[in-house]
Each structure stands twice: as structure tokens, then as C-alpha cells.
Amino acid sequence: MDDEGLVTVFVTTGPETEQRCATPFYMANMAAIMDNEAEMIFQIDGVLLMKKGVAEGLTAKEGGKKIIDFIREAKEAGVEMKVCSAALQLHDMTEDDLIEECDGVVGAAYMVDRGLESKMVLYY
Numbered sequence: 825m826d827d828e829g830l831v832t833v834f835v836t837t838g839p840e841t842e843q844r845c846a847t848p849f850y851m852a853n854m855a856a857i858m859d860n861e862a863e864m865i866f867q868i869d870g871v872l873l874m875k876k877g878v879a880e881g882l883t884a885k886e887g888g889k890k891i892i893d894f895i896r897e898a899k900e901a902g903v904e905m906k907v908c909s910a911a912l913q914l915h916d917m918t919e920d921d922l923i924e925e926c927d928g929v930v931g932a933a934y935m936v937d938r939g940l941e942s943k944m945v946l947y948y
Contacts (some may be wrong), residue, residue: 829943831855834935837948838869839882842891845873846884847936848948849894849903856901858941859861863904865935873910874926899925906930911926 833852837844848864864876870910873879886948899905904927912918912929919929939945 828858828860830938830941831860831944831946832938832942833862833946833948834939835864835870835873835948836868837871838888839878840869842882844948845879845882845891845924846894848946849891849898851946852903853894853898853901855944856898856903861914862898863906863922863938865906865908865930865938867908867935868914868937869911870889871907871915871917872938874907874922875915875917876921876923879923895923895925904940905935906934908932908935 833848835848841896852862852864869900873891880890882891883889904926906928907922909929909931
């Protein structure tokens with residue numbers, strides 16, 4: 825899916841701001857549908873969206889679609905999802921705490937490289 829370029833979405837917001845949780849997945853999904861390589865990297869509180877049991881109970885607005893559904897749609901479109909190793913430590917989490925849609929754990933050097941390689945970088 826690398827026809828257009830790399831789009832990297834950094835997600836630092838988490839469950840405490842539910843209204844902000846759907847848009848990053850929607851934008852990454854759209855980038856992938858438009859034949860871009862799309863990757864999401866979850867930092868700080870964003871890592872909590874990749875924690876088992878969290879996204880199933882979140883919606884961006886009352887009565888809206890569950891965040892887990894946005895996650896699954898993005899995965900189906902080919903979006904890669906990775907979490908920051910320091911954010912896991914911040915929240916006393918391990919890889920065993922992550923949902924199956926998560927593609928792994930990355931460090932600071934990886935994140936900087938991906939940002940520099942990207943045609944577009946989005947932050948939420």
C-alpha cells in the first residue's frame with residue numbers, strides 16, 4: 825500500500841477525552857483507503873486505547889459507534905498500529921495487556937524515523 829506515501833498518526837489522547845478518540849482511526853483508515861501506507865503510534869495516554877477491554881466501552885459521542893469498531897475498520901484497511909514502549913511503562917502495562925489489533929511495541933528512535941519518513945504526520 826505504498827503508492828502515495830507514508831501517513832503516520834501519533835495518538836497521545838486516551839479514554840479521558842472520548843470525543844477525540846475516533847478521529848485518529850478514521851483519518852488513518854482514510855489514508856489507507858487512498859492507497860497510502862498508514863501507521864498509528866500510540867504514546868502517553870493513547871496507549872490505553874490499545875489496552876484490552878478499554879475501546880469496547882468507549883464512544884466519541886453518546887450513542888455513537890464504539891471505538892473498537894473504528895479500530896477494527898482501520899485494521900481491515902491495512903493500518904499498522906504500534907505502541908510506545910515508554911507509554912507501556914508509564915501505565916504499568918505489558919505486551920500481554922494489548923489487544924490483538926496492536927502490531928507491536930516501538931521505541932523513540934523508531935518513532936522519530938517514521939515521522940521523518942512520512943509524507944504526512946498527524947497528531948491527536
